[in-house]
Amino acid sequence: AGAARGDMAPKTGRRVVVIGGGWGGATAAKYVRLADPSIEVILLEPNRTFVSCPFSNLVLSGVRTIDSLTFDYRGLRRHGVSVRHEAATAIEPETRRVRVGEGYLQYDRLIVSPGVEFQWEQVEGLAENQDKVLHAWKAGPQTVQLAAQLGSMPDGGVFVLTIPPAAYRCPPGPYERTCQVAWYLKNNKPKSKLIVLDANQNIISKAGLFRAAWRDYPNIDYRASNKVVKVDPSGREVATDFGDKVKYDVVNLIPPQRAGTIAVQADLVGADKRWCEVNHLTYESVKHRDIHVIGDSTIGLPVPKSGNIANAMGKICAVAVVHLLDGKQPPALPPGNTCYSWVNDREAIAVVNAYKIDGGKVVQIEQKLTPGQSVAVAQNAVGWATSIWNDILG
């Protein structure tokens, strides 16, 4: 609608532009304002609402509604963040401009948190069938559609879930989803089966705890080292790299992933053309000055691609950016991570990682698992979500 041409908002003082209003970007935008309200912050995010991926597996089982995971950006506006519901179309590091269609925005420092993009081309038949073969790996309409497909599957039907090779967003996420789908089937479609085709050699996070949880779900058929390379929606079939064919009634294909498209196009990714390497203290790109990358798009730190990590990076990066704009040395601050996973409608498990800074690099101090699954851990999961949503958007 009459896209502005030229400078969309002439810069008067110091300005930080943030690309992506998800877990990393929304946090960073808020915390730059908290650290120094004299800095102008513009956040670019095409979506009008924020839908939390954490807890979205519970929508598939009907334990949670998508509405309970949907938030608006009013809180950020109250902090003085200028939220624009538009997508960044290009980055020009030389002139310090972000392109938004025909127009552009000038920045002093840029924070990029576009999450992941799917490598559709890695699975034959996927690109042209995106409307039928769902990922539900970005919470929103697809989550609701997949829940509906599961709900209308006949009892006795086969649900196939496919897991891409690491690295992908949220290492324990597919195994939590396995629990939620299996729990739903057990209670609603007892003759049905869930086949999990995992490209990895084993469960890649909280393996012991998930194996223990799956003892309650004889309806799970878990197959490691089964990388799906082809999907045929008309024949309702997927094929693995060994040529095995698996029939399905409903498929949930989680595609292989890379950094958000804008990061790839702006040449922020490394030789792998997938992920962005950054300075461990400031999250400044190793490839372009004054551009910082946070969240799932990053690589090289010993941390998982999680919302908790994106949130921690958002805060640390915001503090660093404000220091750098003031010409000061940023403090050396490590992130922290907790990933809760729901194994049924009332119990959860967790993995916790703490880090320190050693020789300018993020290094893990310790990883701790909950001893088993419990209601108490699930209560803490709700506590975590309540706090962190508030920390990002409140």
Next chain:
Amino acid sequence: LDAPGATKALNCAACHGPSGQSPSDAMPILAGLWPEYFKKAIQDYAAGRRPSPEMEPYAKQVLELGVDDVAAYFASQQRASTKVKVDAAAVERGRAAAQQCAVCHGSEGKGDRAKLIPDITGQPPGYLRTQMLLFKEDRRSPGDERLKALKALMKTIPDETFADLAAYFSSVR
């Protein structure tokens, strides 16, 4: 964020809320905790004496960053009481049962700083209840001689009463 220690406490907000003002039922409010009590809690978590899968790694991180700075930061934040709602009848039942706590926590539950007995007022009810159960089962700081009397008392109290006590203390302003 200018307060000393504030940047070292950034990771805590993921569970304990911005400035330690936990908005949830399960996670304790850290704002206003006395630094001596805070420090003991962190040391106990890090050493595994007070078992918590969440807090053990984070406590080790706090020790790396400097526990005194982090303790001073949370102590400098004014505690705003929890907004989690409680049932009025439970509060009244809890008020009656709370007399047995006064010897240590004071008549209003405000604690005794010198004895490292925390102020339990205004904390989320879910957190208070969980801690009472953990004391009863000797799962918080198991074997700690100093907490023997407290745990002996908790063993005499039925689990349902914990919810009432929690409702009462969380509602005291």
